[in-house]
Amino acid sequence: KAGVTQTPRYLIKTRGQQVTLSCSPISGHRSVSWYQQTPGQGLQFLFEYFSETQRNKGNFPGRFSGRQFSNSRSEMNVSTLELGDSALYLCASSLGRDREKLFFGSGTQLSVL
Amino acid sequence: SQQGEEDPQALSIQEGENATMNCSYKTSINNLQWYRQNSGRGLVHLILIRSNEREKHSGRLRVTLDTSKKSSSLLITASRAADTASYFCATWAGGGSYIPTFGRGTSLIVHP
Numbered sequence: 001k002a003g004v005t006q007t008p009r010y011l012i013k014t015r016g017q018q019v020t021l022s023c024s025p026i027s028g029h030r031s032v033s034w035y036q037q038t039p040g041q042g043l044q045f046l047f048e049y050f051s052e053t054q055r056n057k058g059n060f061p062g063r064f065s066g067r068q069f070s071n072s073r074s075e076m077n078v079s080t081l082e083l084g085d086s087a088l089y090l091c092a093s094s095l096g097r098d099r100e101k102l103f104f105g106s107g108t109q110l111s112v113l
Numbered sequence: 114s115q116q117g118e119e120d121p122q123a124l125s126i127q128e129g130e131n132a133t134m135n136c137s138y139k140t141s142i143n144n145l146q147w148y149r150q151n152s153g154r155g156l157v158h159l160i161l162i163r164s165n166e167r168e169k170h171s172g173r174l175r176v177t178l179d180t181s182k183k184s185s186s187l188l189i190t191a192s193r194a195a196d197t198a199s200y201f202c203a204t205w206a207g208g209g210s211y212i213p214t215f216g217r218g219t220s221l222i223v224h225p
Contacts, residue, residue, distance in 0.1 A: 045213065088153065102203075106154050
């Protein structure tokens with residue numbers, strides 16, 4: 001079974017631009033969650049989608065948004081990029097039950113210049 | 114602040130030695146999970162221990178959970194250079210929460 005796939009692997013943007021990251025979950029998994037990882041703040045929860053609906057949201061500004069498609073693939077968008085948005089963005093998939101094991105992708109390393 | 118906090122922040126040992134890292138959390142939990150992350154990559158699930166369990170083993174891994182002290186420990190026995198990675202604990206607040214909180218992790222270096 002293929003794992004969680006995130007694209008692109010690396011991304012360089014400039015301040016003010018917007019970016020879209022993609023995540024393809026493991027086949028059969030209906031939940032996709034997104035995380036931001038930085039050296040200063042650690043791993044922080046962004047949001048979670050289940051069956052095309054945002055089920056949970058972390059404490060991030062509205063510039064961070066996402067969506068999930070009918071095939072469970074998910075995209076995350078960050079508008080008006082700031083230097084502080086530079087981070088490793090990870091997505092994880094699961095069946096969608098509470099407090100279950102998460103399967104992570106390799107992440108997208110975003111650098112904002 | 115983080116629900117889970119690992120200790121120590123960094124650990125450096127020789128191959129063959131045991132590595133112990135700890136995790137403390139603040140609220141009641143349903144389960145606690147440990148993950149491993151190689152540099153710049155995604156996290157890999159290692160082991161899950163439920164609140165009604167006190168100890169769990171998986172290969173060279175041993176996890177303990179003390180709900181009275183709100184703490185867990187991960188022991189890696191007979192460490193190998195390939196165990197070099199960061200290790201995170203993840204907890205979920207009680208009552209139907211789908212949002213995990215990760216600690217800042219313990220960075221383990223195993224010297225060959």
